[in-house]
Amino acid sequence: MKLFQWLCATIVCFGFLSANAQKVTVTGKIADKTSKQPLEYATVTFVKPGDTKPVAGGITDSKGEYSIEVNSGTYDIKFEFISFKGFELKNQAISKNIRLQNVELAEDAQLLNEVVVRADRTTVEIKLDKKVYNVGQDLMVKGGTVSDVLDNIPSVSVDQDGTISLRGNENVRILIDGKPSNAINITEALRIIPADAIDKVEVVTNPSARYDSEGGGGLLNIILKKGKNQGINGTFIGTVGDPDNYGLSGNLNFKTDKINVFTTTGYNYRLNPGNSLTDTRYLDDNDVTTGYINERRNNDRLNKGYNSNFGFDYYIDKSLTWTNAINLRRNSNENPEIVKYFNYDENHDFTGVDTRFNDQRGKSENFEYSTTIVKDFKKEGHKLTINGAFSINNDNDFSDINDGDETTKNIQEQNRNVIQADYVLPLGKNSQFEAGFKGEYNRLLTDYFVGILDPVSQTYISDSRYSNKLEYKEKVNALYMQYGSKINKFSYLLGLRWEDSNIDVNQLFTQDFNNKRYNNFFPSAFLTYELGDESNISLSYSRRISRPRGRLINPFSNYSSNINIFRGNPDLNPAFSDAFDIGYLKRWKKLTFSTSMYLNHTKDSFQFIRTESGDFAQVSEGSPLTPVILTTPVNLGDEYRFGFEFTFNYNPFKWWKLNSNFNFFRNQTVGEYSYTTSGGELVVEDLDNTAYSWSTRLTSKVTLPYKIDWQTNFNYNAPQKNAQGESRGIPSMNLGFSKDFLKDKATLALNVQDVFNSRKRINETYLPGVLESYSEMQWRVRQITLSLTYRFNKAKTDRDRDRNQQRNNNDGGGNDDFPG
Structure with a gap:
């Protein structure tokens, strides 16, 4: 259409x-x-x-x-x-x-109920300052989760641990409907929310001052579906898959001239088998082999989740709208995990096998209430938006190891409150002033316990090396203003944001209290020039911050292996980035092309290093002592990231759509790290490193005879070197098919994630005088999903855009386009 x-x-x-x-x-x-x-x-x-x-x-x-x-x-x-x-x-x-x-x-309510032929929206909307990906027609994500959606978006990748990166940079801010997620563990939360609840994803590589300064690599705004059609309408979706994947979800909407009531509710049962291996050769101070251990790990992650969102818009009058919404998520998980250690002596002669069984389970509950008031004044574009979000979250995880010889408990409680006000004032025909305030107040209490069974009393005694109670309190208050104008073919948008950060990291067991208070200015500037009716060039700059949170600062967060330990660093400092971007956009009749060259300079960047911890552990009773290898984040000097990318959206024929993305970057880190070995020797490692890498993604959507849609996604992340080793390249491919029937009111879709079972993170690590290792990690094996969608009283897709922007204000109250 x-x-x-x-x-x-x-x-x-x-x-x-x-x-x-x-x-x-x-x-x-x-x-x-x-x-x-x-x-x-x-x-x-x-x-x-x-x-x-x-x-x-x-x-x-x-x-x-x-x-x-x-x-x-x-x-x-x-x-x-x-x-x-x-x-x-x-x-x-x-x-x-x-x-x-x-x-x-x-709206013509009668016509809405009759229309069933869709006006298919462009899958990708490319703008100078962001890219908007409409995922409603993406066959790859039917029956999947938000993580699956993000992993099918150009410039974005989700690794086997669920870590999200943008242009290869993991310092990414994740927003849901323009607000920070209320989840304690954002990675797990994105694996719970069903993909069918998502309308579109905005990729903002260089945000302006109206956005939070958080996220040195940019931000992703996930916009959920809301009903907009007059009367009662809705959609029901059922899924079934292998490995076991069952789900049922629905979204309903009732709209009149005065009120719009909406809800999205779903239940999912997902089994995600995974596996990993680590082959380690241990070395003495002279790099002579002392022994080998080959670790094999298999797990069956099971998640059972319920997600519900209910709310209403009340149109008080033509200029005033009040929106209220409640979101509830409940999830339980099981992760029985078997770890086997195959031991060899220095001559690689087999000496025995040890087994470690972790029976992990957990549950989480998340509740959020949000309210928004939008006041439109007489002058067009003159608007005031006030909103608040208040949430309570609990995540509890437990595990029994080796039939109860050891136990772990991880109890997390979080309260997050956000208040925000945004004001937009048009000045003249082509100018606009914006200002706003945001306060974000967060408290997270993590009680982590590792207990060893006392054979006499049959009670668990706390292991003081790992048990800890951590309190994290964060108060961030922000003010921003920006002014934009258009003069003939030239547009500019200048902004300044000020943020005051007050952060407490308190280790309650050890009575170690650490307060960090700082305030900073974050300027931004965007310039664009229209070269013609269909082409533009832009130049942008912004200053960003990455605050360490969660597992990065938790002194201990994982005990699934007692010889390979991850430990957070509560003394991490925030990292600051200066981001520059030059972009070019050109549209033709069937092709839209955009390219950009970018440079990010980050001070005190976060880097993960592996060292000998100084501790020794037994894999099992009677086995020899093995050095415990520690992985921890540190502030490692400066990081320089330079690269370029291009994206194109091409429709060669009415029945064939192509879009592709290519990203190449050079990443240079400058710094050194020192630690003391178990023998008391001070080791200073020079971690200066320069790495080159690239990634590409190609999506093809073809309409076959009998109106069968066929979609193929191919992804490749190239190898990348780091100061302590190298990560191998990762190829993967996904397939999807769909067919409409019942006069386009129903859709049957089949998709296959990771067709060749090739999505594995492969790393090689070398620490002189400590170890040499090779590891593979596959978070989830190939997944096949069949879904059935049924719509009533609505077209196959929403024909109109998301016209209810007061519920997703892009973390601010303005418009991302330049004035005029």
Whole structure:
């Protein structure tokens, strides 16, 4: 439908360029009468009174604005948008450049219930400052989770641990509906939320001052679906898969002129078998082999999760909207894990095998209430938004090791409260001022216990090396302002954000209290120049911060292996980044191309290092003592990340769509790290390192005969060296098929994640005088999923854009596009 509208508007416009009458420009705006949000791709048509043949026309942009050249004269002007009632201005005398009154269109409820043929949205919307990926038609994620969605988005990758990176940078801020996630463990939360709840994902590589300064690598904003159609409508989705994957979810919506009630509820049962191996050769101070241990690990992660969101919009009057929503997530998990250690002497002669069984289980509960008030003033674009979000979260994990010889408990409680106000004031025709405040207050209490069974008393005695109670309190208050304007073909957006951070990291068992208080300014600047109607060039800068949280600062967070330990560093300092980006965007009839070159300079960057901890452990009773190898994060000097990427969206034929992304980067770290070995020797490691890597992604969507959709995704992350070794390249491919039936009210979809079972993180590590190791880790094996979707009283996809932006204010109250 969009392509048809574009073609109609183009033909109409070009058909009258040769007219000799005086040309004038007519501008204006079209919006949704109920939500007051702009309508993109609405059509404007000029006809002579008494005639039906159009003489000029055009469509609206993302702000609902149109600008159309016509010959001076008298016209009937028609305003139309699919599924909305049209509006017409009769006998309008146009003799000079003029801006018409704003037009508000009302939804046609009868037409909405009849329409079943979709106006398929572009999968990728490329803008200068961000890319918007509409995931509603992505066959790869049917029956999956948010993690699956993110892993199918160009520039974004999700590794086998669930760690998210953007352009190869893991310092990424994750937002849900413009707000930080209320989950304690964001990685696990994204594996619980079903993919069917997501409308689109915004990828912002260089955010402006209105966004949180958090995230040196940029941010991802996950926007959830909300109902918008008049009356009662909804969607139900059922899934089944192998390994065991069962789910049922539904979203319902009821809308009138005064209220919009919406809910999304789902239950999922997912089994995710995984495995890993680590082959280690131990060395003495002279790099002579002292022995070998080959570790093999198999686990069956089982997650049973319930997710529900319920809320309503109350349209108090034409200028005031109040939104309230409650979100509840409950999840239980089991992870029985068998770890085998195959021992060899210095000559690689087999000496025995030891087995360690971890019976892990856990549950989590997350509750959030959010409220938003949006006030639109008389002047177009003049708006005040006030919102708050208040959440309580509990995550509890337990494990019994070797039939109860040891036990672990990890009890986490979090309270997060966010209040925010954003004000937008248009100044003149092409300028805009924005200002706002945000306060984010977070308290996380982690009680971690490792107990050893006393054979006499049959009680567990705390292992003081690992047990700890950690309190993390964070208070961040922020003020921002920014001003943007457009002068002819040149646009600029200048902003400044100030944040005051007050952070406490308290180890309650050891009475070690650490407060870090700092405040910083975060400037941003965006410049763009229109080279033509379909091409732009931009230059941007922003300053960012990465605050250490969660497992990065927890002194101990994992005991699944007692000889390979991960330990957080509570004394980590925040890392600051300066980000520069030069971008170019060009649109053709069937192709949209964007490219950018970027440079990030980070001070006190986080790096993971592996060292000898100084401790020794027995794999099992009677086995020899083995050095415990510690992995921990440190602030390692400076990091320089330089790269370029390009993205294209190409539709060679009506039945074939292609989009691809390529990213190449150079990463240089400068720093050294010192530690003391178990023998008391001080070791100073020079960790200066320069690494080159690249990644590419190609997505093809083809419409086969009988209207069967076929989608293929191919991904490749190239090898990358680090100061202590190298990570191998990772290829993977996903497939998806879907077919509509019952007059397009139902869809049957089949997808295969990781067709060749090749998604494995492979690392080689070398620590002189300590060890040499090779490891493979596969978080989840190949997954096959079949899903059935049924819709009632709505089209296959929402035809209109997300016009209810007051519920997802992009972490601020403004518009990401440049003024004008």
